[in-house]
Amino acid sequence: MHFGLSEEQDMIVNTVRAFVENEIYPHEAMVERTGQVPLELGLEIKQKVIDLGFYACNFPEEVGGAGLSHLDFTLVERELGRGSMALTHFFGRPQNILMACEGEQKEKYLLPAVRGEKMDALAMTEPDAGSDVRGMKCQAQRDGGDWVINGSKHFISGAEHADFFIVFVATGVDDTPKGPKKRITCFLVDRGTPGFEVREGYTSVSHRGYKNYILYFDNCRLPDAQVLGEVDGGFAVMNEWLYATRLTVAAFCVGRARRCFDHALSYAAERKQFGQQIAKFQGISFQIADMITEIDAADWLTLSGAWRLDQGMEANREIASAKLYASEMLARVTDATLQIHGGMGLMDDFPIERFWRDARVERIWDGTSEIQRHIISRDLFRPLGA
Amino acid sequence: MKVLVPVKRVIDYNVKVRVKADGTGVDLANVKMSMNPFDEIAVEEAIRLKEAGKADEIVVVSIGVKQAQETLRTALAMGADRAILVTAADDVHTDIEPLAVAKILAAVAKEENPGLIIAGKQAIDNDMNATGQMLAALLGWSQATFASEVAVDGDTATVTREVDGGLQTVKVKMPAVITADLRLNEPRYASLPNIMKAKKKPLDEKTAADYGVDVSPRLTVVKTSEPPVRQAGIKVGSVDELVSKLKEAGAL
Numbered sequence A: 001m002h003f004g005l006s007e008e009q010d011m012i013v014n015t016v017r018a019f020v021e022n023e024i025y026p027h028e029a030m031v032e033r034t035g036q037v038p039l040e041l042g043l044e045i046k047q048k049v050i051d052l053g054f055y056a057c058n059f060p061e062e063v064g065g066a067g068l069s070h071l072d073f074t075l076v077e078r079e080l081g082r083g084s085m086a087l088t089h090f091f092g093r094p095q096n097i098l099m100a101c102e103g104e105q106k107e108k109y110l111l112p113a114v115r116g117e118k119m120d121a122l123a124m125t126e127p128d129a130g131s132d133v134r135g136m137k138c139q140a141q142r143d144g145g146d147w148v149i150n151g152s153k154h155f156i157s158g159a160e161h162a163d164f165f166i167v168f169v170a171t172g173v174d175d176t177p178k179g180p181k182k183r184i185t186c187f188l189v190d191r192g193t194p195g196f197e198v199r200e201g202y203t204s205v206s207h208r209g210y211k212n213y214i215l216y217f218d219n220c221r222l223p224d225a226q227v228l229g230e231v232d233g234g235f236a237v238m239n240e241w242l243y244a245t246r247l248t249v250a251a252f253c254v255g256r257a258r259r260c261f262d263h264a265l266s267y268a269a270e271r272k273q274f275g276q277q278i279a280k281f282q283g284i285s286f287q288i289a290d291m292i293t294e295i296d297a298a299d300w301l302t303l304s305g306a307w308r309l310d311q312g313m314e315a316n317r318e319i320a321s322a323k324l325y326a327s328e329m330l331a332r333v334t335d336a337t338l339q340i341h342g343g344m345g346l347m348d349d350f351p352i353e354r355f356w357r358d359a360r361v362e363r364i365w366d367g368t369s370e371i372q373r374h375i376i377s378r379d380l381f382r383p384l385g386a
Numbered sequence B: 001m002k003v004l005v006p007v008k009r010v011i012d013y014n015v016k017v018r019v020k021a022d023g024t025g026v027d028l029a030n031v032k033m034s035m036n037p038f039d040e041i042a043v044e045e046a047i048r049l050k051e052a053g054k055a056d057e058i059v060v061v062s063i064g065v066k067q068a069q070e071t072l073r074t075a076l077a078m079g080a081d082r083a084i085l086v087t088a089a090d091d092v093h094t095d096i097e098p099l100a101v102a103k104i105l106a107a108v109a110k111e112e113n114p115g116l117i118i119a120g121k122q123a124i125d126n127d128m129n130a131t132g133q134m135l136a137a138l139l140g141w142s143q144a145t146f147a148s149e150v151a152v153d154g155d156t157a158t159v160t161r162e163v164d165g166g167l168q169t170v171k172v173k174m175p176a177v178i179t180a181d182l183r184l185n186e187p188r189y190a191s192l193p194n195i196m197k198a199k200k201k202p203l204d205e206k207t208a209a210d211y212g213v214d215v216s217p218r219l220t221v222v223k224t225s226e227p228p229v230r231q232a233g234i235k236v237g238s239v240d241e242l243v244s245k246l247k248e249a250g251a252l
């Protein structure tokens, strides 16, 4: 067993960290204040990332990506986690589900996405179907040789800049012994398709500037050519490609927690009360000890999940554990950091209040903590017939 | 033309330096180390010369502990072509003094015959600001230190130097030693393809003994201490109070 980074991995980490510190940090306060990333800035960041060869680095070399392993890519995500998500969105990691593109879809979606010419967004969630993805109401019906979609999706991230959307839609119902079960199909939908509308969503407490949108489908007509994967095979593509995205959440949490922790550590070493540094109070220093222990634990859990994927090993439960633990760890670390900063922690002079707010969504998206616990426990009990 | 760039592995500029309890130096165990920032600028300048068609090969060399290999890989990932690692110490706390470094670099230069050596003006650990100058003297080459602009034309280099209160432009005949100042350029990030290529680039491993250079220290560090802690300021309530406080402090 070997726990060190290779020279390449070390350089990847150093480069991405330097990029985030120099190209992302300086704009964060503005994004927080305005709740918006100016498009020119986003495009400037994107171009720099393209020039550095990091754009779409999660894609294989055959399609123009950098062919990073899961482990290498997780290191990239971890360093990006330090920075504002609204800004690092332009660091460009298209959904790897696009690898399911076939024939002309490759020229139209996959390759432009990897080159940074087109941006994507992914839409599963609906007002009435969150954790219960299969409960979705948005549906497509056959009409002639086409599909006609009706319904809506909400909480869709990245929609602001997306040129096309990867949308999961119900395309029928099967009767099973456990009751009716919806068949799901994945569609590629271009912005501007008649009957398809993108509207600004809610204002979220987490990740200001990284907005969520609502998608409306009103008799939106799509040909078969827009189906990603097989008709009724939506769950198959989802399971094949979206399986690992939970690791990116875990990696984000670890990177963010480390940045937050540095603030906690230096503030505790500098702030004086009762004539001494507050780090001298065990009530503070022990919190610091717990924080770093949890951060390291989450880091290793996350990296080992990525490593398992690279080895072709089963990783579903491990990835769920990483996502669960890292996101809950981040909540505790940001909360404790805020506490260590006292009242100043709540003020926007420090980034702490923002880290604390941002952390909240990590336990919700990409499968809530409860859903991760469900996955973990089912994995353990299923073989026991319980 | 070949450009030789010496690079030093130093404590990362972001790290808060801690003096060892016995005062013999600073603590380097488990501390993040990086390429000396001025050397990064030197590497960048060499790459720009190559991109401009003025140089055709960039050789980077580092002298120190084995771990300096990481620093060399970083230079290779930025765009250098080849690296030479000269191991001259086992303990990360051993600092090789400028004269020994200059002697080894002079020996490397005699083997490599570069048209230009671009070094950082100083390393941010000991701030000696001596290696480039000593190297030029040992080789009998021209030198242009504190460069903020370099233009190479034929066998001369025109170098703008940052001097107290202004800029000085000098023309030096090559081969020459140039040392880079902060404003010479902004070093690039290593691109991902170059990071992946760095491992395949040649890295020669040598020792100080290979060059017949004695690296044992000539200098004795008597004491290392933390900079004095800055006294807290005071707030004054009025102009009169300000004036009287300034008088008290002898500033008026």
Ligand SMILES: Cc1cc2nc3c(=O)[nH]c(=O)nc-3n(C[C@H](O)[C@H](O)[C@H](O)COP(=O)(O)OP(=O)(O)OC[C@H]3O[C@@H](n4cnc5c(N)ncnc54)[C@H](O)[C@@H]3O)c2cc1C
Pocket: A122, A123, A124, A125, A127, A129, A130, A131, A132, A154, A155, A156, A157, A158, A204, A212, A361, A364, A365, A366, A367, A368, A369, A370, A371, A374
């Ligand atoms: C800012 C933001 C951005 C998002 N971006 C996207 C996006 O780009 N694309 C996309 O498709 N989705 C996106 N989502 C949706 C996100 O994935 C969902 O919010 C998440 O899956 C939870 O669904 P829900 O919010 O409807 O909660 P619900 O599913 O309604 O859950 C409510 C509560 O019930 C619990 N619960 C539900 N089922 C169970 C169970 N079986 N056992 C125990 N507890 C249970 C949940 O854990 C939760 O605590 C985003 C969400 C947010 C907040």
